[in-house]
Amino acid sequence: MSLDHLFDRNVAWVQAKTRDDPNFFSRMAGQQLPRLMWIGCSDSRVTANDVLGLDPGEVFVQRNIANVVHTSDMNLLAVMEYAIEILKIEHVIVCGHYGCGGIQRALGEDRSALVDHWLQPIVMLYRKHRPLFDAIVDVDARVNRMCELNIEMQVRRVASIPTVENAWNRGQKLELHGWIYGVDDGLLRDLGPTVGSAAERDALVSIDDRVRRPIEPTSGVRRHAMEAFGGMKPGGCCERHVRDVRYTR
Numbered sequence: 001m002s003l004d005h006l007f008d009r010n011v012a013w014v015q016a017k018t019r020d021d022p023n024f025f026s027r028m029a030g031q032q033l034p035r036l037m038w039i040g041c042s043d044s045r046v047t048a049n050d051v052l053g054l055d056p057g058e059v060f061v062q063r064n065i066a067n068v069v070h071t072s073d074m075n076l077l078a079v080m081e082y083a084i085e086i087l088k089i090e091h092v093i094v095c096g097h098y099g100c101g102g103i104q105r106a107l108g109e110d111r112s113a114l115v116d117h118w119l120q121p122i123v124m125l126y127r128k129h130r131p132l133f134d135a136i137v138d139v140d141a142r143v144n145r146m147c148e149l150n151i152e153m154q155v156r157r158v159a160s161i162p163t164v165e166n167a168w169n170r171g172q173k174l175e176l177h178g179w180i181y182g183v184d185d186g187l188l189r190d191l192g193p194t195v196g197s198a199a200e201r202d203a204l205v206s207i208d209d210r211v212r213r214p215i216e217p218t219s220g221v222r223r224h225a226m227e228a229f230g231g232m233k234p235g236g237c238c239e240r241h242v243r244d245v246r247y248t249r
């Protein structure tokens with residue numbers, strides 16, 4: 001298969017970018033000054049810049065299968081060090097998505113691939129609380145519940161990375177967020193709470209308690225978006241599965 005069409009699309013993109021902003025690329029060539037770092041899933045449907053409506057230069061990105069934070073992952077640690085200590089980014093957003101294939105894998109039985117090592121923290125959380133997860137009868141709802149909990153677990157892991165702790169200790173502004181994206185409606189939800197200090201991190205309830213206490217992920221912005229789009233009434237993905245959790249336990 002020829003990839004020539006990608007070069008054609010690239011030229012068309014450059015033309016579109018410079019039509020209203022002739023200096024766009026010369027400005028980009030100067031220096032990147034993103035204020036955001038995104039830790040997301042490699043899923044091709046969840047691209048940070050598109051989802052956030054941002055241009056190149058506005059978000060520093062790290063992606064992997066199921067947006068897992070391994071505190072021994074040299075790739076992630078190096079990216080975080082650069083983002084925090086050199087770029088001085090102010091927000092780290094761990095963003096997963098509903099219907100994540102990595103989460104589906106972690107909740108299944110097959111452990112024959114390399115990716116199963118990567119997903120092990122999610123597998124262990126599932127095994128520890130298996131009766132609660134299995135009580136969610138609808139399989140999609142069960143996966144989506146774990147998608148949310150995985151994000152909350154990874155936010156806690158980011159908060160324990162020494163680079164982050166050191167930034168807080170020297171008074172640098174750095175807030176951690178856990179968000180989830182709906183591939184079926186394009187909307188982001190804030191799973192909260194925002195963590196901006198070691199004290200706020202230490203005040204978080206444990207991930208095990210979060211498994212036992214489901215809440216509906218939402219935000220004012222999201223409610224706005226749902227109203228704006230009209231047709232999206234409550235009953236979408238997250239409401240449905242939270243209801244499922246409540247009714248089946």
Ligand code: ZN
Pocket residue numbers: 041042043065066067097099100101102103
């Ligand atoms: Zn995914």
